[in-house]
Amino acid sequence: MKIGFIGLGIMGKPMAKNxxxxxxxxxxxxxxxxxxxxxxxxxxxxxxxxxxxxxNSELIITMLPNSPHVKEAVMGENGVxxxxxxxxxxxxxSSINPIASKEICAEVEKKGCFMLDAPVSGxxxxxxxxxxxxMVGGKQEVFDKVKxxxxxxxxSVTRCGNIGAGNTTKLANQIIVAANIAAVGExxxxxxxxxxxxxxxxxxxxxxxxxxxxxxxxxxxxxDGNFKPGFRINLHIKDLNNAIDxxxxxxxxxxxxxxxxxxMQWLKSSGHDTEDHSSLVRYYEFLSGTDVRR
Numbered sequence: 001m002k003i004g005f006i007g008l009g010i011m012g013k014p015m016a017k018n019x020x021x022x023x024x025x026x027x028x029x030x031x032x033x034x035x036x037x038x039x040x041x042x043x044x045x046x047x048x049x050x051x052x053x054x055x056n057s058e059l060i061i062t063m064l065p066n067s068p069h070v071k072e073a074v075m076g077e078n079g080v081x082x083x084x085x086x087x088x089x090x091x092x093x094s095s096i097n098p099i100a101s102k103e104i105c106a107e108v109e110k111k112g113c114f115m116l117d118a119p120v121s122g123x124x125x126x127x128x129x130x131x132x133x134x135m136v137g138g139k140q141e142v143f144d145k146v147k148x149x150x151x152x153x154x155x156s157v158t159r160c161g162n163i164g165a166g167n168t169t170k171l172a173n174q175i176i177v178a179a180n181i182a183a184v185g186e187x188x189x190x191x192x193x194x195x196x197x198x199x200x201x202x203x204x205x206x207x208x209x210x211x212x213x214x215x216x217x218x219x220x221x222x223x224d225g226n227f228k229p230g231f232r233i234n235l236h237i238k239d240l241n242n243a244i245d246x247x248x249x250x251x252x253x254x255x256x257x258x259x260x261x262x263x264m265q266w267l268k269s270s271g272h273d274t275e276d277h278s279s280l281v282r283y284y285e286f287l288s289g290t291d292v293r294r
Contacts, residue, residue, distance in 0.1 A: 001024065001025075001058050001059055001149065002025050002027070002056060002057050002058050002059070003019060003024050003025065003026050003027075003057055003058070003059045003060070003061065003149070004026070004027045004028070004029075004047065004053035004054060004056065004057030004059070004060040004061065005019070005026055005027070005028045005029075005039075005044070005053070005060075005061045005063070006028070006029050006030070006047075006050055006053055006060065006061070006062045006063070006064070006073055006080070007030060007062055007063035007064040007069075007073075007094070008028060008030040008032070008035035008036060008038070008039055008063075009030075009032075009035065009063070009065075010124050010127075010229070011063055011120070011123075011124065011127045012030070012035075012063035012064075012093075013035055013038060013039060014124070014127040014128040015061075015063060015093070015127050015132075015153045016028055016039050016042075016044065016061075017039060017042050018130045018152055018153055019149070019152055019153070020039075020042050020043045020044060022152045024149070024152075025045075026039070026043070026044040026045065027044065027045045027046075027047045027052070027053050027056045027057055028040070028044045028045070028046065028047055028053070029046075029047035029048070029049060029050055029052070029053045049078045049083075050073045050074070050076075050078060050079045050080050050082075050083070051078045051079060051080065051082040051083035052083060053080070053083070054079075054080045054081075054082070054083030054084045054088065055083040055084075055085075057088065058087075058088060058089070059088070059089045059091065059146060059149065060080055060084070060088060060089070060090045060091070061091050061092075061093055062074065062080075062090070062091070062092045062093065062094055063093045063094055064092075064094045065094070065235070065238070066094070066095075066096055066238050066242075067096040067097050067100035067242075069094070070092055070094050070096055070100065070104060071100065071103075071104060074090065074092075074104055074107070074108070075104065075107055081107060081108070081111055084108075084111055084113050086111065086112030086113065087112065087113065087114075088111075088113045088114075089113065089114045089115070089116070089142060089145065089146060090108050090113060090114070090115045090116075091115070091116045091118050091146060091150070092104065092115065092116070092117050092118065093118045093119060093120055093134075094119065095119040095120075095167065095170050095174070095235075095238075095239055095242070096117075096119075096167055096242065097167065097242045097245060097246060098117070098137075098164035098165070098166075098167040098168045098171070098246060099164070099246070099249065101115075101117040101137065101163055101164045101166070101167050102163055102164045105117075105138075105163045114138070114139065114142045115138060115142075115163060116136050116137060116138035116139075116142055116143060116146070116163070116166070117136070117137045117138065117163055117164060117165075117166040117167050118134050118135065118136040118137070118138075118150060118166050119134075119135055119166055119167055119169075119170035120132040120133065120134050120135070120153070120154065120170075121133040121135070121170065121173050121177075122154075123217075123230035123231045124229075124230045124231070125230055126155075127153070130152060130153055130154070130155070131154065131155035132153055132154040132155065133154060133155065133156045133158075133173075134150050134153065134154040134156065134157045134158070135158060135160050135165075135166045135167075135169040135170050135173070136150070136157065136158065136159045136160060136165075136166045137159075137160055137161055137162055137163045137164050137165030137166035137167065137168070137169075138159070138162065138163050138165075138166070139162070139163075140159065143159045167242075168246065170239070171239065171242055171243040171246055174236065174239040174240065174243060175240070175243055175254070175256070175257050177214055177236075177277075178236060178240060178257070178260045178261075178264075178277070178280075179256050179257075179260055180212060180214040180215070181214055181218050181277055181278060181280050182259075182260050182263060182280050182283075184214065184215050184218055184219050184222070184281075185222060185278075185280050185281030185283070185284050185292075186284055187201065187210075188201060188202070188219065188222060188223070188281065188292040189281065189284040189285060189288050189290065189292060191292075192288075192290050192291070192292050193288055193290055197294070198219075198222075198223055198292040198294065199223055199294045202215070202219045202220075202223070206219075217230075217278075218276075218277075218278040221276060221278040222278050222281040222292055223292055223293060223294040224293070224294065225291075225293050226276075226278075227272070227275035227276045227278060227279040228275075228276060229274060229275060229276045230276050231276060231277050232273065232274050232275065232276065232277070233264055233267050233268060233272060233273045233274070233275055233276070233277050233279060233280075234268065234273040234274060236264060236277045237261065237264050237265065237268060237273070240257055240260065240261045240264065241261070243257050244257060244258060244261065260280070263280060263283045264277075264280070266283055267279060267280070267282060267283060270282075270286075
């Protein structure tokens with residue numbers, strides 16, 4: 001299948017490369033030409049625009065920062081909808097507001113095409129090794145056509161419901177991840193202030209009920225002071241904003257989400273917004289006057 005890939009950032013670039021390694025023919029586009037150069041060197045064709053990618057593809061994947069970027073790439077001037085042929089499938093793997101997914105899908109269907117929203121979880125490391133968790137919204141028959149291709153990029157590919165369900169599921173994921181990271185940082189700072197080494201706490205509890213994938217990924221980063229971004233604070237702020245907006249729309253209370261959002265906003269105002277979200281520990285370190293480094 002001829003695949004178009006739009007958006008070659010931290011996540012999109014390794015995802016596109018995995019599709020190339022699997023033998024798929026890719027046409028790629030990004031506003032950052034150096035990102036395109038890298039993927040072209042791996043075997044992709046260079047697209048001149050979003051519309052050009054669409055003209056040369058049966059399946060188009062978008063991986064962009066937020067709702068406005070996806071709308072512009074798809075519905076804007078020289079966008080995907082200017083180049084698509086009827087029957088083309090658009091899979092938006094960006095993490096955006098589920099309401100925006102439904103709006104974009106309505107425009108895609110007017111062209112006789114189909115759309116899935118399929119955001120991912122796992123960050124850059126899992127994008128590189130092709131083990132992302134992929135949450136999909138859209139029609140079952142469309143999902144069935146592309147599930148194996150999505151499986152090249154993910155260890156799990158799950159249809160969660162109709163269009164918008166993928167992004168709703170991703171927002172739920174981001175709430176849990178954010179609250180978990182904050183709790184890990186809070187607990188390690190408590191231990192340090194009480195005279196117990198954070199690493200000892202981590203080793204003692206990671207095999208019990210408190211243990212989690214988040215703890216195993218982020219506690220070592222906190223203790224090493226390694227905040228090289230796998231998933232940046234500013235992107236998590238974007239996701240929590242979308243979660244809060246969606247919560248308001250559907251009448252769901254999100255008090256924990258709002259609290260962690262304020263912590264992330266403090267990090268942003270303190271110049272840490274491009275760091276990994278494990279830097280949430282900095283908030284507790286600042287308030288407590290200590291750190292959890294080993």
